[in-house]
Amino acid sequence: KYRKWQQRVRVQTSYERNVIQAMNELSRISSQLGIPKACVDEAMGVYEQVLTKGLVRGRSVEAIVAACLHMACRKIGMPRSLDEISQYTRASRKEVARCFRLIARELGVRLPLSDPKLYVPRIVEQLKLSGEILKEALNILEQAKKRGLTAGKDPAGLAAAAVYIASLLRGEVRTQKEVAMAAQVTEVTVRNRYKELARELNIKIPIK
Amino acid sequence: MPNPTYRIENIVATVNLGVDLDLDKLAERLPAAEYNPEQFPGLILRLQRPKISALIFRTGKMVCTGAKSENELKRAVKELVRLLNEHGADVPITPEIQVQNIVASGNLHAEVDIEKSALMLENSMYEPEQFPGLIYRMDDPKVVLLIFSSGKIVCTGAKKEMQVKDAVFKIHDVLKDIGALYEEVSKEEEEF
DNA sequence: GCTTTAAAAAGTAACGT
DNA sequence: ACGTTACTTTCGAAAGC
Numbered sequence: 090k091y092r093k094w095q096q097r098v099r100v101q102t103s104y105e106r107n108v109i110q111a112m113n114e115l116s117r118i119s120s121q122l123g124i125p126k127a128c129v130d131e132a133m134g135v136y137e138q139v140l141t142k143g144l145v146r147g148r149s150v151e152a153i154v155a156a157c158l159h160m161a162c163r164k165i166g167m168p169r170s171l172d173e174i175s176q177y178t179r180a181s182r183k184e185v186a187r188c189f190r191l192i193a194r195e196l197g198v199r200l201p202l203s204d205p206k207l208y209v210p211r212i213v214e215q216l217k218l219s220g221e222i223l224k225e226a227l228n229i230l231e232q233a234k235k236r237g238l239t240a241g242k243d244p245a246g247l248a249a250a251a252v253y254i255a256s257l258l259r260g261e262v263r264t265q266k267e268v269a270m271a272a273q274v275t276e277v278t279v280r281n282r283y284k285e286l287a288r289e290l291n292i293k294i295p296i297k
Numbered sequence: 298m299p300n301p302t303y304r305i306e307n308i309v310a311t312v313n314l315g316v317d318l319d320l321d322k323l324a325e326r327l328p329a330a331e332y333n334p335e336q337f338p339g340l341i342l343r344l345q346r347p348k349i350s351a352l353i354f355r356t357g358k359m360v361c362t363g364a365k366s367e368n369e370l371k372r373a374v375k376e377l378v379r380l381l382n383e384h385g386a387d388v389p390i391t392p393e394i395q396v397q398n399i400v401a402s403g404n405l406h407a408e409v410d411i412e413k414s415a416l417m418l419e420n421s422m423y424e425p426e427q428f429p430g431l432i433y434r435m436d437d438p439k440v441v442l443l444i445f446s447s448g449k450i451v452c453t454g455a456k457k458e459m460q461v462k463d464a465v466f467k468i469h470d471v472l473k474d475i476g477a478l479y480e481e482v483s484k485e486e487e488e489f
Numbered sequence: 490g491c492t493t494t495a496a497a498a499a500g501t502a503a504c505g506t
Numbered sequence: 507a508c509g510t511t512a513c514t515t516t517c518g519a520a521a522g523c
Contacts, residue, residue, distance in 0.1 A: 147490070170426060183514085186427055193422065202412055203425055240411050240446035241429030241499060275502060280507085307496035311519050337493045338521045350494050352520060360520050362495040398518040402497040428515045429499045441516050443498060451498050453517040 104140070107150065111136050114154045118177045122169060124162065132161035139192055148188060152180035156188035163200045168207050170245055172273055205239060206230050208248035208272065215271040216263050218256060225255035232290050242282065246274045250282030257294050298480075301469040303403035303452065303461060308364040310396045312374055314357040314388040318381070323353070326384040342377065349373040353381075357388070367458075370394065399455040403465045405448040407478040414444065417475045433468065440464045444472075448481070 112133060119129045135157040139145060145153050155178045162169045171189070175182035192198065206227050213223045229251040233239050239247055249272035256263045265283070269276045287294060320340045324332035331341040339352035339360070347369040352360040359377070364370035371394070378388055411431040415423035420434040430443040430451075438460035443451040450468065455461045472478050 186514090190422065190424075190427075202415060202423070237408070237410070237446070241425055243426055243501070245426070246501080277503090277507095278501060281501090304497090307517095309495075309518055331493095334522090338523095339493070341494070343494095348495095352494060354520055356521075358520055360494070360518085362493095362519095365496090395519085397520095400496050400517070422515095424515095425500085429501090430515070432516065434516095443516060445498055447499080449498055451496085451516070453497085455517090 107140060107145070108133075108137065111140075111150055111154050114151055114178075115158060118155065118158060118174065121177050122173060124158070124169065125165075125167070128158075128161050128165045128167060131164055132158045135160055135192070135196075135198075138196060142195065144191065144195055149180055149184070151178045152184045152188045153192075154178075155180055155185040156192055159185070159189055160192065160198065160200065163203070166201070166207060168203065168244070170273060203244045205242075205244035205247035205251070208245050209252060212248055212252045212268065212271045216252070216256075216267060218252070218261055218263070219259070222252065222255045222259055222261060225258060226251040229254055229286060229290065229292070233286055236289060238286060238289055243274065243278065245272045246278040246282050247286075248272060249274055249279045250286055253279055253283050254287060254292060254294070258292070260295075299406040301403055301405045301450075301465045303401045303450075303465045305365055305399060305401045305458065305461065307362065307400040308367070308370055308396055309398040309400075310361045310364070310370055310394050312359040312361060312377075312392050312394050314359060314378070314381075314386075314392050316357045316386070316388050318353065318355060318357055318386055318388075320353070320355055322385055323381065327380065342380070344373055344376055347373050351377055353377075361394075367396070370396075396456055398453065399458065399461055401452045401455070401461045401465070403450040403452060405450060405469050405472070405478065406481070407448050408481055409444055409446050409448055409472060410477040410479065411444060411446050414472060414475065414477045417477070418471070435464055435467065438464050438467075442468055444468070448478075 115129055115132055136154060139153060155174045159169060159171055159174050171182050171186050175185050209223060209226050230247060249268045253265060253268045265276045265279045269279045320332055324330050324340055329343060339354050342351045342353060347364065349361055349363040361370060361373055364373060374394055378390060381388055411423055414431055415421050418433055421431055423431040430445045433442045433444055435442060438455060440452050440454040440460060442464060452461050452464050
């Protein structure tokens with residue numbers, strides 16, 4: 090009788106223990122990144138699908154959880170880059186990216202295309218810039234997309250460049266370094282994107 | 298509208314020499330050889346002309362990489378056999394060569410709307426945060442194509458040159474059909 | 490799964506000057 | 507702000523861990 094109970098517990102825990110471990114890991118990363126509960130729930134839903142389909146076998150729970158979180162944030166429309174998420178896991182960015190692609194392929198998940206506009210609000214907030222800057226940056230990105238200047242480029246880099254240009258136009262100047270840090274890209278990327286956008290969209294930058 | 302073009306950049310092939318080899322002896326006699334069995338079980342040998350690298354294994358099997366044509370590959374294998382036989386091995390002069398993978402670069406001579414392509418093509422993946430190209434897995438021929446907005450492409454996974462040609466022309470047609478190809482405006486205007 | 494080899498595409502990154 | 511080098515992605519085989 091006791092043995093049967095023990096077996097049942099063990100069977101339940103094999104799945105539940107995994108889920109609990111994933112849940113702990115997920116809430117830890119999420120609280121550190123300030124990710125909303127709706128997104129955490131979404132990530133947990135994806136994780137359970139992945140676990141059910143046996144895709145966790147041979148892989149670290151951490152890397153899978155990180156990939157699920159990235160995916161959930163994308164679904165919800167609040168993207169967190171792989172670099173950001175990787176910073177709070179033991180799994181490398183490369184491994185998280187690999188898991189992300191595996192899950193996307195195996196579960197046939199079609200995510201909305203990565204949109205640079207979604208990275209703008211956080212950059213604007215972090216730099217304590219105004220809503221005017223936000224609008225202007227989104228405007229620049231809209232034009233850039235119409236002109237086909239965004240294909241193949243890192244969305245975070247494009248968003249950073251748009252915010253930088255907007256800050257110059259509105260006189261709430263932030264340095265390339267500050268914008269780069271807020272967007273988690275290098276100054277070089279901000280500079281390259283900013284130069285290209287300003288040139289191709291004929292944006293005249295006021296000389297300070 | 299110009300036809301797509303392509304160029305073979307790398308051929309990977311396996312060669313079965315049919316005899317076991319003493320890699321330690323070979324490594325000693327061949328100054329150019331690299332052999333760290335702790336790190337990798339194969340002996341690495343680089344040829345200058347044609348510029349090809351070979352991974353040579355204890356079992357007499359070999360992997361050749363870097364050839365840009367089947368001719369180059371055959372020349373390299375002859376040279377490798379000659380080198381091995383000059384340094385203590387005893388391998389037949391006509392080993393079997395099997396091409397395992399062909400990598401080619403190409404040009405569709407048209408700009409590609411890769412976002413539209415990503416939405417329309419089922420077996421595709423476009424993650425600009427991870428890589429600037431669209432990754433497309435074609436079923437027939439079974440190859441993988443990396444497609445860039447510039448119209449430049451990479452084709453890998455083919456075992457025959459004909460598969461590369463077919464894949465490049467096919468992807469051109471597919472992209473054209475979904476309306477993802479655009480004339481290169483600047484070039485057209487310069488002509489007239 | 491990892492190790493090693495070669496090659497292209499375009500973007501990003503990390504060095505040094 | 508340059509330039510150079512190096513890393514991301516795709517593919518396949520080999521033998522061994």
